[in-house]
Amino acid sequence: MSIKANGIIPVHHTKKLPRKITGRRRLDARDFVFPEERRFPIPDAYHATLALSSLMRVAGRHGVTSESRSRARAVLEAVKERYPKVFAGERDLVDEIRRTYDSTYGKDTVSTGNGRLADLLRRYG
Secondary structure, eight states: OOOOTTSOOOGGGOOOOOOOOOGGGGSOGGGEEETTTTEEEOSSHHHHHHHHHHHHHHHHHHOOOHHHHHHHHHHHHHHHHHOHHHHHHTHHHHHHHHHHHHHTTOSHHHHSSOHHHHHHHHHHO
């Protein structure tokens, strides 16, 4: 391999190093609320709390849409199912999430059409 006079190795002489598996790539698909998108990782109680708090951040930045409302319901359901102590301990945050996502556009716009969302509204509303 020849090095130029200025000490820089030409690009064609460098070897591409394999990427390390880190972060989200290391987690199993079942550790995510949305495994096909690998979004909202909840492998432990700490990340479950982060997922709940990120719902409020998303609502503050982007507003509440019917899609974000259904995602919020899925996150609430997953955290309640996998980490009931976190869900119970973060009761104030959960109530604030419900108020934010349910009151912005009203319950009627969500409860028509999709039976699962209507059921979640009855259960959590």
